Amino acid sequence: MPFKFIKMSWIDERIEAYYQWLKDNTAIKEDVGTGWFSISTPFVGLFNDNIEIFIKKENDKIILSDDSQTIENxxxxxxxxxxxxxxxxxxxxxxxxxxxxxxxxxxxxxxxEKDFPQKKHALISALSEISD
Known part of the structure; x- marks a missing residue:
């Protein structure tokens, strides 16, 4: 049976709701003067706190880091x-x-910049899995 695409089916609405939840529960702060940003995600870490990652852009590369928090925790x-x-x-x-x-x-x-979403997701997934 071929797939039939339906605009804004119930699953599309649930996916949009997930994206909105993700956006609403993500906080970004700039460390003024350093070029680093912290991103607090809605995903729960080792101490039942939000997983936080750190990001800095250098030329055409974006560095993503846990700032050693995972191993230190x-x-x-x-x-x-x-x-x-x-x-x-x-x-x-x-x-x-x-x-x-x-x-x-x-x-x-x-x-x-192109693969940033996938790399961000990979880092968060790794942090979560190691903390478990």
Whole structure:
């Protein structure tokens, strides 16, 4: 049976409602003078707080970072990923799966303007999965 496209069906309305919820529950703040912006997302982190990411544009590249918060939060809970080969392997697997770099406890990814939405989503997904 071929697909039939219907304008603004019930599912389209639910998708639009999700996009609106996402927009309404996302806060952006500029760190004046540094070029960095923080984005507070509606997704819940390790301490039942909002996952926050940091973004800076340099020339034609956009740097996205967790500012080392993910690993530092795990350390606060007594979870040291370096003490267990299985934990290290899991974190490396997640980062590789999402294309995220791990440098000095900081999780980062570089994007262009074109692939920014996908890279932002990948970073948030990786942060959430590692925190779980």
């Amino acid at each position: 795990l350390v606060l809970l007594g979870v040291d990923i370096n003490r267990s080969p299985k934990r290290i392997q899991f974190v490396k697997y997640v980062l590789r799966n999402y294309g995220i770099q791990f440098v000095n406890k900081e999780l980062t990814v570089i994007s262009s």
